[in-house]
Amino acid sequence: MSEYLLALIGGALIGLSSVLLLFTHGKIAGISGMIKGSIIDKQSDKGWRAYFILGLVIMGLLLSIQRQEMFPINADLNYWGIALSGFLVGIGTYIGNGCTSGHGICGSSRFSIRSIVATVTFIISGMLIVWVMKNFF
Amino acid sequence: MKNFIHNLIAINLGMIFAGGLVISGMTQPKKIIDFLDITGSWNPALLLVMLGAIGVYMPVYYFVIKKKEKPLLEEKFFIPTNGKVDKKLIFGSAIFGIGWGASGLCPGPALTSLVANNQAWIYVLSLIAGMLMAKFITNYKRQNA
Numbered sequence: 001m002s003e004y005l006l007a008l009i010g011g012a013l014i015g016l017s018s019v020l021l022l023f024t025h026g027k028i029a030g031i032s033g034m035i036k037g038s039i040i041d042k043q044s045d046k047g048w049r050a051y052f053i054l055g056l057v058i059m060g061l062l063l064s065i066q067r068q069e070m071f072p073i074n075a076d077l078n079y080w081g082i083a084l085s086g087f088l089v090g091i092g093t094y095i096g097n098g099c100t101s102g103h104g105i106c107g108s109s110r111f112s113i114r115s116i117v118a119t120v121t122f123i124i125s126g127m128l129i130v131w132v133m134k135n136f137f
Numbered sequence: 138m139k140n141f142i143h144n145l146i147a148i149n150l151g152m153i154f155a156g157g158l159v160i161s162g163m164t165q166p167k168k169i170i171d172f173l174d175i176t177g178s179w180n181p182a183l184l185l186v187m188l189g190a191i192g193v194y195m196p197v198y199y200f201v202i203k204k205k206e207k208p209l210l211e212e213k214f215f216i217p218t219n220g221k222v223d224k225k226l227i228f229g230s231a232i233f234g235i236g237w238g239a240s241g242l243c244p245g246p247a248l249t250s251l252v253a254n255n256q257a258w259i260y261v262l263s264l265i266a267g268m269l270m271a272k273f274i275t276n277y278k279r280q281n282a
Contacts (some may be wrong), residue, residue: 003162003182004163004181004182004185006160006162007161007162007182007183007185007186007189007261008161008185008186008188008189008191009160009161009184009188010156010157010158010159010160010161010162010163010186011157011161011185011187011188011189011190011192012154012157012189012190012192012193013154013156013157013160013161014154014155014157014158014186014189014226015157015189015190015191015193015194016153017150017151017153017154017157018154018190018191018194019193019197019198019202020150020153021147021150022198022202022208022214022216023197023201023202023205023208023209024146024150024208024209024210024246025146025147025208025209025210025211026207026208026210026211026213026214026215026216027215028216028217029150029154029237031243031244031248032244032264035244035261035264035265035268036268039265039268040265040268040269040272043274045230046207047140047143047144048143048144048146048147049147049171051143051144051145051147051148051151052147052148052150052151052154053151053248054148054151054266055147055148055149055150055151055152055153055154055155056151056152056154056155056158056245056249056251057155057248057249057251057252058148058151058152058198059152059153059154059155059156059159059249060155060248060249060250060251060252060253061157061182061251061252061253063155063156063159063188063248064252064253066232067159068253070159070164070165070250071159071164071165071250071253071254072166072167072254073255073256074166074167074183074240074242075205077239077240077256078210079256079259080235080238081239081240082242082256082259082260082263083159083259083260083262083263084236084258084263085236085237085239085240085242085260085263086236086238086240086242086247086248086259086261086262086263086264086266086267087236087237087263087264087266087267087270088233088236088239088267089233089236089237089242089243089244089260089264089267090236090263090264090265090266090268090269090270090271090275091229091232091236091243091265091267091268091270092229092230092231092233092234092235092236092267092269093229093233093264093268094229094267094268094271094275095225095228095229095232095270095271095275095277096225096226096227096228096230096231096232096233097217097219097225097226097229098230099233099243099244099245099275100237100239100243100244100245101243101244101245102228104187105149105187105190105194106194107217108187108191109190109191109194109195109198110195110198110216110278112217112220113220114217114219114220114221114222114226116240116255117222117226117227118226118227118229118230118238119230121226121227121230121231122230122231122232122233122234122237123173123234124231124234125230125231125232125233125234125235125238126173126234126235126237126238127174127175127236127238128171128234128235129173129235129238129239130170130173130238130239131174131175131176131232132172133238133239134174134176
């Protein structure tokens, strides 16, 4: 199947999971928010967040047994580069209240101005850093 | 029992979400970087993933969820209502974008790759450290405001 068709189908599954979480739990499916709510600023209803994360990890484990090639590393970065990237993502999602899932998918789907501004902002800064790294490193 | 059903559904939704990420190629950092690389080998895959996701979320939200008074398992919806665009939102999102573009990893795919590759471990632990740092600074600024 073509890469683009798979992207659409996979995206539809992500959207389905996210909107079902809203339908059942009444919650926004933001992955950074789940990490924040289960580990950093513990919410009283933190249980489901940890279980959603567990679901991600388990499915990743099952799929990686069959298709390890779907989980490549980023060969251009060493561990320090990865650590810095993760650290910035932690700071940014904490302050900006969301990442690609919460703002990019759930928020944009509801025409939330905050989420649309956030999504445009992180796509532009992402494009800038990719350009900088390509040309100066 | 209430919590059992909550958690059982959550774990299954997490698995569907992760399946979607893997099928769409979002656990491959190069695809994210190629989407952001507009001056080079631009790959629209991530845009299609977002369109696929929004294409399901938006109609269900407007035609089903908005007509309901409460979700299946809770007494109310927890949908953010603070529509204010502020400096924190823009600053935080800009920082997130830098970290995201630098490695091609966002939090969901990193958690999905946790068992499959070592970089994901380093990334997630650093992400937690970054959140703790941001929390510390936020609290410090609040106390000294």
